[in-house]
Structures are given as structure tokens and as C-alpha cells.
Amino acid sequence: MKNVGRMERLLQRHRGGALILLCTLLAIAGGVRFGNATAQTSSRAGDRELPVYCVETDKKQVALSFDAAWGNEDTQQILDILANHNVHVTFFMTGGWVSAYPEDVKKIQAAGHDLGNHSENHKNMSQLSxxxxxxxxxxxxxxxxxxxxxxxxxxxPPYGDYDNEVILTAQECGYYPIQWSVDSLDWKDYGVQSILDTVLKHKNLEEGAIILCHNGAKYTAQALDELLTGLAEQGYEVVPISELIYKDNYHMDHTGRQISDVS
Incomplete structure (x- = not known):
């Protein structure tokens, strides 16, 4: 742990080559490093490295997530509704959003929600070195x-864009790459009822689903109360992604479903 701490301090002082050095050393130190532990796992399905789209589970749980890349007008309303339902979710934030709304980041964390990484500049990661x-x-x-x-x-990954190198690089840096299996399409601004119908009637809404929303979309906050009620009426418990996914001893099927290797 002391060595990891030294590498992290090196990272804070330098960019570029030191960034690669840190992630490479973490990978060498214990296989691929996911989160805070060395994971005996595989994200490969065939010749592809996959993020987690959903999770195989017997629990009637789904995860709700919000991408935060623009605007904060509705963030407090979203947090209030989540609190009223006693629900915790995951916020994936860009660096620009974090810099623009640091107090909102603190509020999200204080309320017990996951803080997730959505990249610094919201670029297509597969096009980067x-x-x-x-x-x-x-x-x-x-x-x-x-x-x-x-x-x-x-x-x-921004735009859901990734390739094998993006997934492996994220893992080497201590991250679980996460996608989604249910897209609310809230970003299309079709209205409250469209969001409700899209999610609550989605063919992939099932145990272990990961639902995508955006905190800055026009109608998301307006739809959220009914959305959470509708999920509860269908018997689903909403949990943050950190509680839904397996942290180790898992593999992926070709659809990106995360499957535990522990019987």
C-alpha cells in the first residue's frame, strides 16, 4: 500500500508519462487492479473487452445512473426526490462539470450516492491514445x-464509446467500466411520459439492469418521482451501481452481462 501511495503522489505532481507509469505499475503489481483490490476476473467475451452493461442476479434490483456533463439547474430537485424515495444512485461526472459545480459534487457525495468518472472533457475515448x-x-x-x-x-465512457484499449486502460487505472442496458432517451427531450414509457416498458428492464439518465436533460427531474414509483410498483429496488456489480470473481457474456463465478 505504501508503494501505491507513492505512485499516486507521483501522479498528482506529473502528467503524461507518469500517468501511464502509474497504471502500468498497478497492473504489474497484482494482475489488473480493479477498484481497491486485485480482481480474479475477466471482462473479455470472445475477442472483445466489454464494460458492464447489466448484471446477472437473483435479487430484484436495478441501478439508476445520471450522467452529469452539462447544467445543474435540476440537480437539487433530483437529489430531493431521491431522498424522498430513500434511493441511492450513481452520478457519472465530467471534469468540466466537477469544476463548474463543486458544491453539487459535495452534496451528491454527502447524500450517499456513488461518484463516477465520465472523463475530463467528454471525448470519444476510442479515438485517443x-x-x-x-x-x-x-x-x-x-x-x-x-x-x-x-x-x-x-x-x-462518454457517448458509450469504447474499444479494447479503452476498457483495459480504465481497468489498469483502478476502474470498473460501466455501460447501460436501459436508455431512458431523456436526452432527446420527448417529454415526461416518453421517459416513463421508455424505461418502465423497456424490454431489458429486469433484475440487474442499469438505467441511463442525464441530470441536465429537460424533463428528467419532472419524470423522476413517477419513474421511481413505477419501478417500485414493479417490485424493483433501486441501488447504486457499486452495490449492483460484482467486484471480483466474475466473467462477461457476449452481451456485456456480468456473471458471478461464485456459486
């Missing part, structure tokens, strides 16, 4: 750590 990918991950990582003390371990 490995060094650039690491910088996109670790720049916002360090911002959030300095602001809240939280070491983020969940990463959602």
Missing part, C-alpha cells in the same frame, strides 16, 4: 479526490 485516455480518467479522478476524498472506481 492510451496516454490521452489515462489523462482523461485521472485528471477528473484527482479533482474529485481533492474535493471529496473519494477514490472513484466506476467509469462510463
Amino acid at each position: 492510451k496516454e490521452e485516455c489515462i489523462s482523461e480518467l485521472m485528471t477528473v479522478h484527482n479533482k474529485v479526490k481533492e474535493l471529496t476524498g473519494v477514490e472513484m472506481t466506476l467509469f462510463r
Whole structure:
């Protein structure tokens, strides 16, 4: 742990080559490092490395997530509704959003929600070099750590764009790459009823589903109360992604479903 601490301090002082050095050393030190532990796992399905789209589970749980890349007008309303339902979720934040709304980041963390990494500049990660990918991950990582003390371990690629190198690089930097299986399409601004119908009638709404929303979308906050009520009426417990996914001893099927290897 002392060695990891030294590497993290090195990362805070330097960019570029030091970023790659840190992640490479973490990978060498114990296989691939996911989160805070060495994981005996595989994210490979065939010749592809996959993020977690959903989770195989017998528990009637789903995870709700919000991408935060623009605007904060509705963030407090979203937090209030989540609190009223006693629900915790995951917020994936860009570095720009963290810098623009640091008090909101603190409120999200204080309310018990997951803080997730959505890259520094919301670029298509598959079009970047490995060094650039690491910088996109670790720049916002360090911002959030300095602001809240939280070491983020969940990463959602902007636009859902990834390739094998993006997934492996994120893992080497201590992240579980996360996608989604139910897209609310709230970003299309079709209205409250559209969000409700899209999610609550979605073919992939089932145990272990991960639902995508955006805190800055026009109608999301307006739809949230009914959405949470509708999920509860269908018997689903909403949990943050950190509680839904397996941290180790798992593999992926070809659809990106995370499956536990522990019987």
C-alpha cells in the first residue's frame, strides 16, 4: 500500500508519462487492479473487452445512473426526490462539470450516492491514445479526490464509446467500466411520459439492469418521482451501481452481462 501511495503522489505532481507509469505499475503489481483490490476476473467475451452493461442476479434490483456533463439547474430537485424515495444512485461526472459545480459534487457525495468518472472533457475515448485516455480518467479522478476524498472506481465512457484499449486502460487505472442496458432517451427531450414509457416498458428492464439518465436533460427531474414509483410498483429496488456489480470473481457474456463465478 505504501508503494501505491507513492505512485499516486507521483501522479498528482506529473502528467503524461507518469500517468501511464502509474497504471502500468498497478497492473504489474497484482494482475489488473480493479477498484481497491486485485480482481480474479475477466471482462473479455470472445475477442472483445466489454464494460458492464447489466448484471446477472437473483435479487430484484436495478441501478439508476445520471450522467452529469452539462447544467445543474435540476440537480437539487433530483437529489430531493431521491431522498424522498430513500434511493441511492450513481452520478457519472465530467471534469468540466466537477469544476463548474463543486458544491453539487459535495452534496451528491454527502447524500450517499456513488461518484463516477465520465472523463475530463467528454471525448470519444476510442479515438485517443492510451496516454490521452489515462489523462482523461485521472485528471477528473484527482479533482474529485481533492474535493471529496473519494477514490472513484466506476467509469462510463462518454457517448458509450469504447474499444479494447479503452476498457483495459480504465481497468489498469483502478476502474470498473460501466455501460447501460436501459436508455431512458431523456436526452432527446420527448417529454415526461416518453421517459416513463421508455424505461418502465423497456424490454431489458429486469433484475440487474442499469438505467441511463442525464441530470441536465429537460424533463428528467419532472419524470423522476413517477419513474421511481413505477419501478417500485414493479417490485424493483433501486441501488447504486457499486452495490449492483460484482467486484471480483466474475466473467462477461457476449452481451456485456456480468456473471458471478461464485456459486
